[in-house]
Structures are given as C-alpha cells and as structure tokens.
Amino acid sequence: MPQTDSPLFEARGITKTFGPVQALAEVSLTLKHGEVHSIIGENGAGKSTLMNVICGRLCPSSGELWMDGQPVSFAAPVDAQRAGIAIAPQEINLVPDLSVAENILLGAHRGRIFAVDWAATRAAATEILHEVDDSIDPRARVSDLSKAQQQLVQIARATATRAQMIIFDEPTAALTVRETDKLMAYIHRITAEGRSAFYISHRLDEVRDLSHRITVLRDGATVGTITPAEASRARMVQMMAGRLPKAATQGLRDLSSARTVLEVEGMSRAGEFDDISFVLRRGEILGVSGLIGSGRTEMAKSLFGATRADRGTVRIDGVKTRFKSPVDAIAAGLIYLPEERKQEGIFPLLSIAENTALPSLDRFGGLLTLRNRQMMDEVEALASQMKAKFNDLRDPITSLSGGNQQKFIIARWLMHDAKVLIMDEPTRGIDVNAKQEIQAVLRNLTEERGLSIILISSEMEELLDVADRILVMHDGKVKGTVVRDETTTQESLLELAIR
C-alpha cells in the first residue's frame, strides 16, 4: 500500500435528485486507507443513496468521485467493482435459486466470468464465507436461508471481491448479538489489513466501537464528521435529529409518584415469556415495544387469566391476585383488548349500544331493559367524550369504521369501570386520522378518569407519541424500561430490543 496522505476515496459535492425529491445535497466525504467510516442518520437521510452513488448503482446528478487521487466515474456497478469498490447492500440482492457459493462467485467475478478457475474460486468463496459465518453451508440454496444468513452471504460476496473498499449498508439490522459480534471482528480484521469500509447502522454503540470517523447525514446533507471519542449517544442523536425529536417532547408527564395499580413480579410461562416484572401506575400509559414473537401478546393473555403463568405474582392495588379466567380479571377491573378485534372483540349482530353495554347489563337490570334510557345516556356520554362518529346507537356496530368500533369497545370497558386496560395493537389497520384520535382518547382517559393503560404496539412512533414509559421486550424477556423523554428515539428502543 502506498504511504500517502491522500485518501483512498473522496466524494466531492455529491447531489442526487429523484424527480422533486432531493435525496443528497452537496455531500462531501473521504475514506482513508484502513479506515472504517460510519454514516449515520435517520431513515430517509440519504445514506443508502450516497452508498449507491459510490458503488455505481446510481448516477449522481452532480458532484465527483475520486479514487487514489484520480477522478472516476461509474456507469454501472461493474465499473466500481473494477475500481475496487464492493457493496453489501441494505436490501437482499441474491439469486434465490442458486447456491450460496454460486452467489458469492457471481458477485466476485461479474464481468470476467470466463477466465475463472471455478474449483479454486469455490474454495476461496467457502473460506471467506466461513470467516464471516461458519454455520452457513456453501451448498445451501439461498432461498432456504434466513434473512440474517442471506445478509451474511451478501457480506461474504462483497468481501470476496478482494475490493479495496467495502460498503456495509445496515448489515446488522437482522443479525443476532452473536452474529453481530462476529461481523464486527471480521470488519476489524479486514481493515487491519489495510482495506477500508463505509459502515451504516442504526446501532450507535456498534458505530462508536467500530469506526475511526462518523459522519452524520440529515435530509440529504452532511451535518458533520466526528470521532468516536466525541460521539456520545446524546450528541449523535442530536446531530441526526437536528432538534429534540418532536414526538418525544409532547405531553411528557412525571407519574413517578402516582399510586401503583398493577405490579407484576417474576412472571414466567415456559416457551412464551420469562421473568417479567414491571409496575403500572394510576393514569399511566405503559408502552410495550418489541418485535413480533417477543412474547408481548402471550404476557398480556396471561395477565388477563386467559392462560396460566408458571411462576410469578400479580398485585392489583397492592393485593396479590391470581386470575383463573378472564371473568376474574374483568371483575377485578383488568381488561385485555386483543388485536383481533373483529373475531374476538365485537358482536356483529348487535347494535352499537348493545355492544357497548353488554358486560354492564347487570347494572341496568339485564337484557330486557336493553333500551334502558339511563344505559343509552351513558353510552352516548362516552361516545361524545371519545368523539365517536355514528348515526344512531341502535345501528349495528358493523356500520361503523374500524376506528369508531375501537372507540366503542373502549367505551364498553369504561362503562364496566375498568381500571387497567391492556390494548394489543389498538390502532393497527386504521387510518392515520382515526389513529391519532384514538391516541388522543387514550391520553384523555388517563387524565380524566385515572385509567391505566398497557399499550402494546409494534409502531415505535406510536409509543413515542403517547406512552409515559416504554417496556422493551425481546425473546420473552424484558430488556429494559425507558421513561420517555426528549432523548428517547426509535433507535434507542430498537437497540435495547436487540442488545
């Protein structure tokens, strides 16, 4: 390697527009020999676009690329490959019907495929693959691999080119901790040999550990380049967001001194969730974040008495309880609203009023008085409190939109004096406006009625909008609880989940 001060690679004033969208605006950066240079930024900041320009998959609208002190231009990825640049792209880009080894070979030899000694190259491909991950069989068909394994094959394919410069675009998003650690070690090894890397990740700790320099992009422009020593989490988040994240600053409340209504300690159920502990306070919205399969729903069903926990205690208002069935839970004021609203939540043949009042009929003297004035008044009052839209409370509930059905289902349990509402993805599949209305309703109910809510949601944005605290679950375990404040971001939640 020539000892020079000049960088291996340089991008000068790269601009890229897609029709009216300016994805990159005058971005300049350099990559030194043996350097890992990380690019961070929120979704849509332009990271992938920049990397795709650098590796010849996209043509810049303006700006220059320089390599070893010479201007270069790439009409296609193969040109960039010849110049020594390879990419492990963010999206999976493999030939599903070919084997792992064949995919690696194709990537490594695109453009001069006839001059290849296949046997020798296959051996080399296998060797590189096993440096990245030794559990993948090079003869396996790519379509039989998991997403994480496919990502690792792409990484092997990129490094197998012996490229001088390798781009890793969010390689760890689907990887486990162990796979990630191995990849980190691998990137350390190849850069110690003098190769260089651009590295993109949302996991800020990873970025700090791996990088020599970190460049932050926001809205297609460079915010700045910092060293790992300067890269505190707060600094990185602040540079990426450019502001205090909007969602997390709205409606912050300190409920730490509010009374505890629900206390769960060491609750486990084999194969579903393990050692779950948390408290829920009066008037609080406790968000539960986690990927599908993290055990959130199973935990909720068990709290509701629909399944039996193997271990653990549940206290309501300080009193140890053990629900044998949902009937017990409902009697104690703890309600679970499942995600499958249509199948489990509504009675399609009954009216709006009947659907709402059904569990409270005792109070109004049973079925015969279903047209009871007092009952109708109560339903109507709740409907207006929640700004529900309907023509006549005697219309079938199925005449309502999904968002309005959801409001009456909430009303149903308010009528029944619910203290704790566990809601599983309450806004999934309803439109944005209805979603925001429901979120506002939930906030109001906590404030006006002191209702406590456990809000299970896959949408981190939703949790960042309405939750007071967020419980992060992964693989059946609680990975941490975050008090939402202005520094809470989707990234910080995601990172907690996967760490």
Ligand SMILES: Nc1ncnc2c1ncn2[C@@H]1O[C@H](COP(=O)(O)OP(=O)(O)O)[C@@H](O)[C@H]1O
């Ligand atoms: N092929 C495309 N056509 C139109 N817009 C695009 C295209 N690729 C990216 N964009 C837009 O450019 C911006 C940057 O996207 P991207 O580079 O993928 O961001 P990041 O990788 O940082 O999440 C986004 O607004 C995105 O919608």
Ligand SMILES: [Mg+2]
């Ligand atoms: Mg991207």
